Amino acid sequence: MADTELERAEKRYAQAKARLQALKNREATRQRKLDTRRKVILGGALMDLAERDSGAAAMLDRLIRNLPREQDLKAFADWETPSPAPSNSDPETPS
Template sequence: MANTELERAEKRYAQAKARLQALKNREATRQRKLETRRKVILGGALLDLAERDSGVAAMVDRLIRNLAREQDRKAFAEWSAPSATPPPPDPETGS
C-alpha cells in the first residue's frame, strides 16, 4: 500500500508541477504581448508626432538609419521624414 500511496503522491506532484509550468508560460506570453502592444502604441505616437514636429522627424530619421538589421530598415524604405512645419505658437505664452 505504501508503494501505491507513493506513486499517487508522485503523480500529484508531477501534475502540480505541470500546472505551475503552464501558468508560468501563460504569464510569460501575456507579458510579451503587453510589451509588443506598448511598442506598437509608442511607435505609432512617435511617428504621428514626427509628422507634426520637424525635430522629432529628424530624430526618427536618425533612428531608422541607425537600425542594425537591414530588414528592419527596409520596413521604413517608403517612409520619409515629413517636412513638418514648426508647432503653432502657444496662445498663453505667445511663443
C-alpha cells in the first residue's frame, strides 16, 4: 500500500516536531546544568569569602538560618559557618 502525499507530509511533520521537541529538551537540560554550576561556584566563593570577611560570614549565617525548606536546613545541621581568622594587621589583636 503506497502512502499518499498527505500521509508522507504528516509523517515528516511528526518527525520534525519530535526533533524540535528533542532540541528544546536538550537546551532546557543545558540551561539547568549551567544554572546549577553557577550556584555551586557562587556558593563556594561565598564560603571562601566568609573565611576572610566577617560581613560575608554574617551574610552566610543569615542565609542559612532563613532557608525556607526543612530538607535544606538539614543539610547544614552539623555545619558551622566559617568565621574569619584574625589577621595580624587587626588593630584589636595584641602584638
